[in-house]
Amino acid sequence: MMEMPIVPFLIIFPVIMACLMFVARAENVRRVLAFSGAVVIMAGSVVLAVQWFMNGSKLMTLYVETEVADHCILAAEILLMCVVTFLSFKYRKYWVCLLSIIPTCAMVWYELSGSKGLAPEDVMVRSDGIGLLSGVVGEYHIYIDRLSVLMCLIVGVIGGLIAIYAIGYMQGYHNHHKDVEDRSYYFMTILFLFLGAMFGFVLSESLLWIDFFWELTSVCSFLLIGYTREEEAIHNSFRALWMNLFGGCALAVGILYFALQYGTVSLHVLVAMGEAKEFGAATIAVALIAFAALTKAAQLPFSTWLIGAMVAPTPSSALLHSATMVKAGIYVLFRLSPAMHGTTTEAMIAFVGGFTFLATSLMAIAQSDGKTILAFSTISNLGLMVACAGVGHPETIWAGVFLMIFHAISKSLLFQDVGATENSLHSRDVEDMHGLIYILPRLGMFMFIGIAGMFLAPFGMLISKWSALRASVDERNIILVLFIVFGSATTSLYWTKWMGKLVSHTHLTEAKMNDVTKPTETLSLSVHAVLMVLLCMLFPLLSSIYVNPLIKEMFGKATGVLPDNILVVLVAIILLVFAVPIISFVYSRKMTFNRKGAYMNGVNTGDDRSFVDSFGERKTLWLSNHYYKDLVGSRKLMKPSQIFTVSVLIVMLVIIIGGAIV
Amino acid sequence: MSMTEIILVVCYILFAPLLGGLLDGIDRKISARMQRRVGPPLLQPFYDVVKLFSKQVIIVSRSQIFFLLSYFVLIVLTGAMFFAGTDILLCFFVMSTGATFLYFAGMVTSTPYSTMGANRELLQMLAYEPAVLLTCVGFYLAEGTFNVSEIATSKYSAILYLPGFFIAFVFILTIKMRKSPFDLSTSHHMHQELVKGLTTEMGARNLAIFQVTEWYENVFLLGVVGLYIVNASYYSLIAVVLVVLFTFFLEILIDNTSARVKWDTMLKLSWGVTIFTAGINLIILMIIK
Incomplete structure (x- = not known):
């Protein structure tokens, strides 16, 4: 040996x-x-x-x-x-x-x-x-x-x-x-x-x-x-x-x-x-x-x-x-x-995972603290992975493994980046990250990459979702299909909201902040970002040389999870998504234009930050995202979801254990 | 990719804006007649866009064009992928990514109306996305594939299996086509001609790009409506044209007969309809298939 x-x-x-x-x-x-x-x-x-x-x-x-x-x-x-x-x-x-x-x-x-x-x-x-x-x-x-x-x-x-x-x-x-x-x-x-x-x-x-x-x-x-x-x-x-x-x-x-x-x-x-x-x-x-x-x-x-x-x-x-x-x-x-496939345990795990995916992504919408959003999104994403594992189909495990890899890198990147941002910005609230990409360009960029890795096409999360959805349809798991469908809509919402804040123009562009990130922190962040981008570009390769054999090892049979035509399309999208910003950057550099002030339904005072209203008063502009706290706040949803899942778990465990003993 | 598909893609890229613009013109004409007005000439949308392109460029934010162009390219890609007969789920994923870029284009200006419109655009995405994904699930269940060309050449029309999904899709089409009562993101103010939510700070070329992208998108969406109807027989194409035109007319009718609702009503209604019609259809389909 x-x-x-x-x-x-x-x-x-x-x-x-x-x-x-x-x-x-x-x-x-x-x-x-x-x-x-x-x-x-x-x-x-x-x-x-x-x-x-x-x-x-x-x-x-x-x-x-x-x-x-x-x-x-x-x-x-x-x-x-x-x-x-x-x-x-x-x-x-x-x-x-x-x-x-x-x-x-x-x-x-x-x-x-x-x-x-x-x-x-x-x-x-x-x-x-x-x-x-x-x-x-x-x-x-x-x-x-x-x-x-x-x-x-x-x-x-x-x-x-x-x-x-x-x-x-x-x-x-x-x-x-x-x-x-x-x-x-x-x-x-x-x-x-x-x-x-x-x-x-x-x-x-x-x-x-x-x-x-x-x-x-x-x-x-x-x-x-x-x-x-x-x-x-x-x-x-x-x-x-x-x-x-x-x-x-x-x-x-x-x-x-x-x-x-x-x-x-x-x-x-x-x-x-x-x-x-x-x-x-x-x-x-x-x-x-x-x-x-x-x-x-x-x-x-x-x-x-x-x-x-x-x-x-x-x-x-x-x-x-x-x-x-x-x-x-x-x-x-x-x-x-493999052991859970086709058992009541499968139903239990897939249900709890799917439910967690949806419920916690809803709660994430109501958060504005960067780390809290990340925490809820971790739980939500894990929910999807748990559901994938629970279904126990080779295809869902394939999806789950990719979710895990992508999640590990992008979550680590995001947490480190939010931490570093907090040290420089003295806040980790998303509302304060308005225009982060201009105030702290490096950290803003890393954060953008991390979030994009979490949910945007062509990044791998999406493909994983695609195959999770297909497999749960194959397994005729109606409730899981609905969880995934609604959960992915809510997931996109809170990520997009955050990204929008990052790219919004700040009116403080001249006041670049002092980036106090230490060299070791930057090193780690850069490696993460590079890994993330590499993973996005190479993941079809990773799938064929590593993850497909892994599935074969586990289930004793191989599945062609990713059809070739999809692969071609994916490569095309990847190229496009990288090419478009560069092309439009070049295009807009040559563009001649006049600037104008923002429309404010009042007299813009000239700096786009305040206006004079119809009573002649000066009002300052404050832009904020929506959070829908009374609708999906964690205070409102957490307790009921906990009670619900506790009862589901108790009932299911009793059924499983009772069924096995009798 | 077969010859037909290549021809379809080329046709889409070349003629979709013409068709979309024409439909827009028809829309304005019919709407006007419904309101007892004469209405603009049929080709007015094209005149508008041509004029927008020739106007002096005045902008609030320089980087808006990045996002608008990305939006444009991704939506064209969505349609091209659809008519090339690839995976429908992937088409919709690319479409949502495109919509995200539109959101960024609204956000990037940091101005009140544009930001407000962008926030609402995001809510609209939340409202329609489940129905869109369920549409794909429905096709997969009915035809056993996500592949558009295989769905289109199946023996029976998909709508036979998917009436509930069809209703849900047409429902969210109202959101997607920015029709009242769900035109939240582009209308916000009493002077709608001047202040149009998300597009408030888009002028000249930028607005023209936005407009043309909308045309591309509408043609793609009506294509999906057609996908419900089409089957292997060529005669089904007649039915496709009829149903698509009827759906389009229905959207105009809804637009002109309903008042705009608040965002929470939109969300509850669209999710409710999605769960009710598509959900029940899904359960039945899973049992019988």
Whole structure:
């Protein structure tokens, strides 16, 4: 068997980096260390991809004997439980620790007493792919295929860039927030730890390991959200913690139930058994793990934790929203999707995802704070991905994978950009970004690219939506079709509104603002923007050389998702969209024209900013977008949608579990 | 791409503005007669556009032309893709992108009426987009393909399966063609000839470009109406012409007999009609097909 030393390196190195960050209190040293560490992580994920590719891009299963690692993880699990217990006592949220103690104790009990390993003759569900018949069933711990390599690349490259960005950002942050104690070392520590946890999560095959890394990401995000230690931050961080730990409980129950029934903790055996649809315990486990993934992916009714997470400094939001945390939920759902296809779990997940897509995109319309819009849009977009995974059709997974890639890059870009803009503009309200493209040209441009990547043709989101729609029609999922149709209309609305603000002419063009963006921030932003544009241009290629094989790997059959004629049209549109502005720029340069003042239904005072009305009074002009707060505000919609989804989830889970047991 | 399709695309690019302008002229003539006026000559829209092109360029914002030209190119592309028989969903996606550029063209000036009109244009997009996407879903369910040329050459007319979708589409056509009661974005003020919402700050060449783009778009939209009717038999083309003309007349009639509504009424009405007619049609279709 091939050994890949890069795999443990990717998991352990960020942890070492975290320790170094904690120790290195001298700021200059820490900055250099963090920068090089982030570069090494990025390089590491690329090395993993290349090495794996050189080996013929085959499935790889590694590490059958892992006693030492098992013990380390066991110890870390207990340590994690202690941390949670300590903090929940410190901040008097006593009951939260129960959500950690109970599943951890159950897991520890199973690991110390449980029988592991599985006789091959017990489960012979599927003869292809994961070697169920080869006799090594369920004994390896690491599993590498296209999906996990893709996840590693996202975590490594985007996560690494966010770490680089954080170096400069934290400096600017503490210049503006003098009241917050400077614990940048702590922030960087958690940041790196988080990356390590994510690598472990996406590479693990053993469900016990997955459970541990799951809890680790929950606790890391909790610590990041509570960074400022302000009351709101603490409140929000505990909300994030309990919601994610609650999901973790469902995960633990699912895993243990499955493990006790069949004596294996292999994720792929679980999926294969779920696919066969004859094993009740597998069905229950799949449903519970999928439910847990909903909490992680911040779907309704658990969306509030991600919205509350914005109180933390921007790099942590960027991390939670793009490269880590929420993507972990999506990753699990993708893994489970073959098992969910055609079951009640599918209906549950697809419904909740579709509903979240529509409901949160409606709520996003009413927001004017940049970060809040981004948070709602993340949840909404994740909803679409969850729905794609839930349907479990090869085509929807194709769409979902692309949504995930595009979303990771553009969301990370947007969060970082809003953060940098806030440092320069002292506001992150969209209303204050009027004419940003002229005031802070670089940041405005990046923001424009990021938003365009989220929804405009010819960018990939659109194609994903196209195939999601087609697949849900194929699956005859009426309700999902309606969710997608209405949801994409509302999604366009809030993005377009924001973009319109950016391009609006400001009358302060002469007053260009001072761009205080640090070089590391600019570096990260530029790389993101370049990646975004490259992805848009190359995504047909990416589809054929990477994503199509990925689908084949998962479902055992290939689908030609993207017909050739569409591809041709797409390339044409891409060229046009890039060509038109250039042509019209050249054209308008040669144009001779006279300027005139704006029509104001009063006497324009000459600067287009104020007018004299019919009573001879001078009025100043103030332009604002519409927000329809009383119609679609989150205060109005959040509670009802939560109640609705809670009841849907309870009913569906009862049906699934009851049906499987009886 | 077959020969017919190439010819269709070339015809669209060359003659759609002529047809659109002519329809505009007919529209004005009929509207005038409905109001007991004589009305302008049939070719008046062309005179207007020619004059606009020859006028001195006076603008509020230099970059408006960027966005208007992008709008123009994308809408022409939409129609060209449609008549080339490609994917209908993609056509509509390109159309929405074009409409977004029109919104930017309104926003970029930062002037009160133009911005207000642009905001309303955005609301209109929100109102019509679900029906438009559902139209595509309907075609896909009825004919098993998104491909326009395959839909057009199917054995039976799509409308047999899609009466509800057709009603929803004609309903939002009123929004798309900027007809009362849903002409919110381009009318806003009592002196409508002078202040026209989104287009308030467009003058001379810019306004001419906007006008010609509208013609292109109208021809495309009526083409979609025709797609509901057309089938493999050539005789169906007669029905197409009749239905398209009737739909057009219906829009003029609605325009002249209704008063403009507020934005929330428009949104509720169009979403309500979409869910009710297209939604029920969708459910039935999914069950039987």
